[in-house]
Amino acid sequence: MSSSKFVMKCGGSTLAALPDAFFQDLRDLQMNGTQPVIVHGGGPAINETLGKLGIESRFLNGLRVTDEATLDVVEMVLAGRINKEIVRKLQINGAKSIGLSGTDGRLIEAKPVANAAEVGLVGDVTGVNASLVEGVIALGYLPVIAPIGIDAAGQRYNINADTAAGAVASELGVDTMIVVTDVPGIMRTVDGEKVVLPQVTFADIEEMIASGEIYGGMIPKVSAAMSCLHGNVKEVLIVDGSAERVLSRAVNDGNIGTRIVRE
Ligand SMILES: Nc1ncnc2c1ncn2[C@@H]1O[C@H](COP(=O)(O)OP(=O)(O)O)[C@@H](O)[C@H]1O
Numbered sequence: 001m002s003s004s005k006f007v008m009k010c011g012g013s014t015l016a017a018l019p020d021a022f023f024q025d026l027r028d029l030q031m032n033g034t035q036p037v038i039v040h041g042g043g044p045a046i047n048e049t050l051g052k053l054g055i056e057s058r059f060l061n062g063l064r065v066t067d068e069a070t071l072d073v074v075e076m077v078l079a080g081r082i083n084k085e086i087v088r089k090l091q092i093n094g095a096k097s098i099g100l101s102g103t104d105g106r107l108i109e110a111k112p113v114a115n116a117a118e119v120g121l122v123g124d125v126t127g128v129n130a131s132l133v134e135g136v137i138a139l140g141y142l143p144v145i146a147p148i149g150i151d152a153a154g155q156r157y158n159i160n161a162d163t164a165a166g167a168v169a170s171e172l173g174v175d176t177m178i179v180v181t182d183v184p185g186i187m188r189t190v191d192g193e194k195v196v197l198p199q200v201t202f203a204d205i206e207e208m209i210a211s212g213e214i215y216g217g218m219i220p221k222v223s224a225a226m227s228c229l230h231g232n233v234k235e236v237l238i239v240d241g242s243a244e245r246v247l248s249r250a251v252n253d254g255n256i257g258t259r260i261v262r263e
């Protein structure tokens with residue numbers, strides 16, 4: 001990887017189980033001049049808190065149906081609990097870090113998604129305050145970003161974390177986005193056995209979505225990957241957070257998980 005920065009999206013599916021070694025890996029990359037920028041999710045933690053409050057979680061094509069009451073919880077869990085948990089784990093493991101939500105410094109500008117009538121206060125990204133992220137990095141801190149968006153009128157939006165990460169990667173002009181999740185990559189059944197595909201093209205993805213082999217939470221990942229690969233981003237890797245030294249392996253040789261390429 002030639003760029004000195006990369007965007008790492010960390011999914012709620014894997015966050016709680018990430019070992020100290022994962023955060024030490026981030027620290028080592030940062031110390032050696034390969035600057036990580038983290039965008040995180042937290043879907044399972046949001047579901048859990050909503051459940052405790054007696055609010056049902058509903059999704060439409062992978063997007064949470066979000067009203068004001070749900071958005072209060074989404075913001076509280078993502079920008080509060082999860083964001084600070086990641087910042088603390090980085091600090092404990094020797095990486096200076098600052099947590100931001102997309103609201104802070106208008107980091108993630110958003111507008112309602114096209115199907116807002118169905119999903120409510122869910123946003124699409126219209127802009128990213130890249131200079132704020134650069135400023136945090138210049139101060140020597142690792143930025144940790146929660147995917148809450150804001151519009152010109154000050155309305156908040158819930159943004160899928162994969163979508164937010166793809167937009168941040170595009171705007172920062174990084175070469176690589178690494179999507180860390182709970183599976184070793186994009187998998188498909190071959191001769192009755194599940195195998196991880198080392199590389200997939202846009203055509204493969206479209207075929208696998210149509211056949212149902214890519215479904216659920218993998219759909220926003222591949223969509224975000226395809227949209228940032230249309231811009232400046234050169235490679236998107238989908239990897240398993242529990243694999244040893246997964247990030248340095250992804251950054252240094254790229255031969256881990258699934259690589260998404262245009263063709
Ligand atoms: N072809 C596929 N290969 C691997 N995982 C897939 C595939 N299609 C759908 N998935 C699902 O996507 C999930 C990862 O998405 P998600 O649960 O939203 O994770 P995260 O919280 O990391 O964003 C996997 O656990 C798996 O159930």
Ligand SMILES: CC(=O)N[C@@H](CCC(=O)OP(=O)(O)O)C(=O)O
Pocket residue numbers: 010011012013040041042043044046062063064074122123147158159160161162217
């Ligand atoms: C609009 C929308 O669906 N937002 C997501 C934001 C969190 C997220 O994406 O978390 P994961 O990466 O863990 O799935 C949600 O409310 O769950």
